[in-house]
Amino acid sequence: MMLPPDSLARRYGLVALLAALGADRGEVRPIGGYVRDMLLGLDPADVDLATVHRPEEAARRIRAAGFKAVPTGIAHGTVTAVLPSGPVEVTTLRHDVETDGRHATVAFTDDWQADAARRDFTINALSADPITGQIHDYFGGQDDLAEGRVRFIGDPLARIAEDHLRILRFFRFHARFGKGAPSAPDLEACAARARDLMALSRERIAQELLKLLALGDPAPTVAIMVSRGIFAPVLPEITPAGADRLAALVHREGKDGDPVRRLAALLPGDIGVADKIGARLKLSNAQRKRLMSAAEPAAGDPKALAYRIGITGARDRLLLAGDMDGLSAIEGWTPPRLPIGGGALVALGLSAGPRVAATLAAVERRWIEEGFPDATRVDALAREEVARD
Template sequence: MTRIVLTDAMKASGTRAVFAALEARGGKGCVRFVGGCVRNVLLGVPGSDLDLSTQLTPDETEAALSAAGMRHVPTGKDYGTITAVVDGEPYEITSLREDVETDGRRAVVSYTTVWAKDAQRRDFYVNALYADIEGLVYDPTGHGLADIAERRVRFIGEAQMRIREDYLRILRFFRFTAGYALSVDPDSLQACIALQAGIDGLSGERLFGETMKTLSLANPLLAFEAMQSGGILSRIVPGWILVGEGLPELRAMITHSDDAERRLMALVDSGLGLGVNEIKSAQARLKFSQAIGERMIAAGDVVTRLEAAEAGDIARLIYRHGRQAVEDAVLLAAVHGDGQPHELLRLMADIDVPKFPLKGSDLIARGMTAGPEVGQRLKQIEAEWLAADFAQSVIDAALVG
């Protein structure tokens, strides 16, 4: 019998109130913690969102919460989920389900009171663990606790069947492997490789969400190298090609930065380069925001300018492109050149880049006629000011002239 020490969130008064409300209708043990919150406590890693499973149907869940005077919202009632809100905290409560049919993206489900049936429809054994309000852990598949102990991530039952239920589980497999496993489960990997064509039917938004979650992990390299070796990566990043062994640019960026967007730049750069056309191709597939696309384009542009840059040029690059773009470019240049960028980044932190101190009104106040010439003259002065390393003497001379 395995017990966990409940986290503060799991033993909060609001949590106990939700359990009490549901058990008042369904009886003791009709509701349990499930999935990530149980898994993470067992693994000794930071907590996950609280998810609850119940033997009650969604209608019964709503009735139980209403009887307890508890606010609730039918956030996903069609899929069995009701959200209770206690003291401003949301609690997602999902009825036990079993799949009737699926098309690889959506499943038709029926409700059940059997915990084992609910467990069998989940993705990985480590995610099919339940715990009651006292911390007693239930392992309906009989493999979840063993996989936790072995730091192993595997599909439940027949791997290809689990994948066909939702092809996004291929990417989830790699994310959970990178987050929790010591190595890649070979049987699960082979199933992912065999059914990788199913990724093509997934929306770019879903692919981007999973990709960024994986890139946000402490060390996502295990996942991406496995995707690369299995030929899966090109279905996520269009046009990605095999370049040598491993992913050297991504590996290096992981050591330099925990910024997921920078890691995405390195991932795209590994196979495509970071030109405008390549970025737009990746954006068309992954549907990432215009802001991320513009950040990538700015970084790629600055990288080419860094190659011949001297000390004074860094300040000018920051002025023209912004500090973030230059920092991104410094890191991207480093991952290609085996460099150590942190000294340059420290120097950059001490560079105080001034704002251009003149406005058109300043020139007009000194006798210049309003019109297009004012803007042209401002650009000329600005160029001279930059070339002179922001010298005030340039501004003074322009005002006198």
């Protein structure tokens, strides 16, 4: 396989950047996910480059080419070149000196294979000559890519010991690129070392889990993870029943998959559990509230539900409940605003004070129950409620 010859030219400024970094002398290559995705005919989200140049020299060359150089990860050799077509990470070739399962101490090198060897999976260790498009593949990544096989480079247990997050990454990459069952030795290593996940920050776990759940159909892979006890050390609330709920939800969603909603499907329908998981994973306040809301039942009229909690919250509950008729009822519908305020009630003779809010709430309740009638009917409702006061 070869990198498509015009692929790099599609991004404005990239050819000039490659020239500045010594593409004609073999001193820079596109690497990793960019090469992998291009070979699959996908549109890569990012461009990552590797170079023999040390970070300071890489930054000097980037600036000399007329681009801004940002030292985003200088200790690990990464400088970001800001191109008109978007940022490009340029990283000096490295090899690991020391790892602790979370962080790595690196040393710079000019050995392309040594740099590739420190990457996680064979399909992520591919690089390409930017001039000829020739693929450099030291570990059989092209064959694995063609076969839909996700495989650690070298000893899976050793690679997991270097970075425990690779356990979750293995399953995410299998869900995205894998065909059939996961590679047996790699799966066994992940299952054997699942407790290593306890050493990771919950933020890293949450980020990786949500990336997995955002994929087209993560349900088969998640079911394998549950059956092999991958979640048990950090998220024991996820059970086979949750995996079944996820599979049903994915089927209902079609192309409208949402990772937070899918996380809600994995959990039992309990607000307290949802709150605890949201806190444990250090989700954002918005994500945590949404997870808790999704744990409640989809009761009552769908439009009334959407009015009270918003379209997104209503869609979450209806999809999780399998209420497709209710979902259809709110598709394309925008919750209206109550066409009356407290001032109108005072103008109708209601004394200003606490009774205004209570009466307005009564009008709103009847307006919702009647299916959101127009302003004429709301005015009649307001007059009836004011007369009752």
